[in-house]
Amino acid sequence: MTSVSELYEARVRAGALEGDPAQRGVLPALDRVTAGLAAAPAAANGGWLGRFFGTPAPAAERARGLYLWGGVGRGKSMLMDLVMEAAPLREKRRVHFHAFMQEIQAGLNEARRAGAQDAVRPVAERVAAEARLLCFDEMQITDIADAMIVGRLFQILFEKGVTVVTTSNRVPEDLYKNGLNRELFLPFIALIRERMEVVELASPRDHRQDRLHGGQVWFTPLGADAERAMDRLWADLTDCAETPPLELEVHGRRLSLGAVCERVARASFWELCGRPLGPADFLAVAEAVDVLLIDAIPRLSAANFNEARRFVTLIDALYEAKVRLIASAADRPASLYVEGEGAFEFERTASRLMEMQAADWGR
Ligand SMILES: Nc1ncnc2c1ncn2[C@@H]1O[C@H](COP(=O)(O)OP(=O)(O)OP(=O)(O)O)[C@@H](O)[C@H]1O
Ligand SMILES: [Mg+2]
Numbered sequence: 001m002t003s004v005s006e007l008y009e010a011r012v013r014a015g016a017l018e019g020d021p022a023q024r025g026v027l028p029a030l031d032r033v034t035a036g037l038a039a040a041p042a043a044a045n046g047g048w049l050g051r052f053f054g055t056p057a058p059a060a061e062r063a064r065g066l067y068l069w070g071g072v073g074r075g076k077s078m079l080m081d082l083v084m085e086a087a088p089l090r091e092k093r094r095v096h097f098h099a100f101m102q103e104i105q106a107g108l109n110e111a112r113r114a115g116a117q118d119a120v121r122p123v124a125e126r127v128a129a130e131a132r133l134l135c136f137d138e139m140q141i142t143d144i145a146d147a148m149i150v151g152r153l154f155q156i157l158f159e160k161g162v163t164v165v166t167t168s169n170r171v172p173e174d175l176y177k178n179g180l181n182r183e184l185f186l187p188f189i190a191l192i193r194e195r196m197e198v199v200e201l202a203s204p205r206d207h208r209q210d211r212l213h214g215g216q217v218w219f220t221p222l223g224a225d226a227e228r229a230m231d232r233l234w235a236d237l238t239d240c241a242e243t244p245p246l247e248l249e250v251h252g253r254r255l256s257l258g259a260v261c262e263r264v265a266r267a268s269f270w271e272l273c274g275r276p277l278g279p280a281d282f283l284a285v286a287e288a289v290d291v292l293l294i295d296a297i298p299r300l301s302a303a304n305f306n307e308a309r310r311f312v313t314l315i316d317a318l319y320e321a322k323v324r325l326i327a328s329a330a331d332r333p334a335s336l337y338v339e340g341e342g343a344f345e346f347e348r349t350a351s352r353l354m355e356m357q358a359a360d361w362g363r
Contacts, residue, residue: 001038004030004079004086011082022203023075026068028200030079033066034086037133037163065164067139067173067192070201072351073208079201082133083165092133096320097166098279098313100136101146104153106251119154128160136166138316140345141176141185142309148181150190158195169348170200178341207323208355217357219328222296226328230266233326234293237264248284254283266293273310278363282314286321290363297329302340309342312349319352322360 005027011017066083068076082096095103107123116122127134134157141147159163168175172192176185192198217233219226240261248255255277258267266290272285272294285292300308318325329336332352337346355361 001034001088002036002086004082007082007086008079014146017078018207020075020205020207021205022201022205023079024071026079026199026201029066029068029197030083030086032064032197033083033165034164034207036064036085038088058355060258065158065166065196067166067168067172067196067198068201069168069198070203071206072169072348073206073355074203075207076138076201078207080137080165080167084133084135087133088131091131092135094135094137096316097136097139098316099283099320101143101150102280102283104149105145108149120149121156124153124156125160126315128157128162131162133165136164137320139166139168139175140170141179142345144180147160147176147179147185147188151185151191154191154195158191166196169345171200193311206351208351217324217326217351218332222298222328222330222333227295230293230295230326232330234264234266235292237293238262246285246288248281249286250280250284255284257285260289263288263331264293265291266295268295269297269307269311273307273315277310279313279317282310282317283321285314286317289323291324291326292318295327295329297327297336299330299335300337300340305341308340308346311337312342312345315349315352315356319356322361322363325353325356 008017008027012019017077068079070076080094084092085113104123104127107126108119111119141150154164170177171188175189176182179185216229219229238261243259243261243266243272246254246258246260246265248257258265258271260266265285272282297311298304300311315325333350334347336350339341
């Protein structure tokens with residue numbers, strides 16, 4: 001079995017990664033996860049060993065999960081990919097936390113319709129039956145519906161012997177900070193501390209910043225010049241006789257947006273973020289296009305908290321799907337939202353917006 005450390009050092013030798021002492025500092029914790037998975041075979045999930053001996057592996061023998069947190073661009077997602085690669089089993093799954101919670105909420109609705117008393121259990125058990133290692137990238141809890149079920153969900157996953165690895169920009173104690181009914185959420189934090197090793201990736205390097213170069217795709221300030229530049233790129237990228245609105249169906253609702261030509265779409269900031277669209281809508285947009293042009297991103301303040309939050313969700317979805325982004329905006333990314341609730345989360349968005357401007361960004 002190749003350990004995460006070995007994979008990391010091989011990438012450094014090959015020149016794909018630069019050795020980063022802080023990243024090296026967390027490699028032993030990642031190695032413990034994959035070694036734990038190798039040491040606790042299917043028994044932990046009631047596999048043949050467990051069935052043969054009639055007892056599941058004791059909790060202490062099961063691989064402990066890992067909660068890796070730290071600032072933007074430090075390499076958390078990259079390290080999680082290495083864990084996925086090194087994990088010596090087939091039943092492993094990596095999923096963006098937003099997308100996963102969407103799936104869970106849909107499963108809960110279905111279970112409730114079917115009359116389940118405890119809807120979380122069958123949904124969690126189904127997830128656990130399919131994966132012994134679950135990697136959640138970017139755990140962030142902003143939604144009360146998610147906050148209220150995530151504790152029970154994880155409890156059942158742990159009970160079933162699933163090893164959970166998550167990345168986050170926040171220390172567990174800051175999850176769902178200032179959220180509604182937060183006291184109901186606190187047992188989840190205790191559960192994380194009990195069942196997962198909590199490790200900070202405190203690198204001074206933002207590797208995302210280091211990758212910057214490339215043709216201009218961010219036009220600021222707003223005005224006639226920016227508009228002309230956007231029109232020119234739109235014309236360069238599209239060659240359709242007509243550009244109808246992008247039509248999507250999300251959970252049975254129709255969503256119509258801006259204009260589209262093949263897999264290139266264009267919409268204004270207000271069309272995307274000025275109405276009550278959510279993660280499912282933005283994931284659908286990200287799936288439908290390779291390039292998205294966003295016109296007229298304004299400077300946001302506490303008064304536009306909702307628009308700013310939607311914008312964060314939109315950029316997360318575009319980033320995850322590696323969509324190329326071209327935008328006109330009132331300012332550079334880091335200056336778009338500097339005060340107000342969620343300004344902390346916005347730092348990651350700004351960092352991503354910078355990375356998405358790199359010439360080699362995109363699929
Ligand atoms: N040691 C390294 N050498 C070179 N590139 C790196 C290194 N570590 C990370 N990167 C690259 O830097 C970028 C940012 O890394 P990554 O996405 O893993 O950060 P992150 O901590 O997950 O950030 P965020 O909190 O915004 O999700 C990625 O393109 C990644 O491949
Ligand atoms: Mg990440």
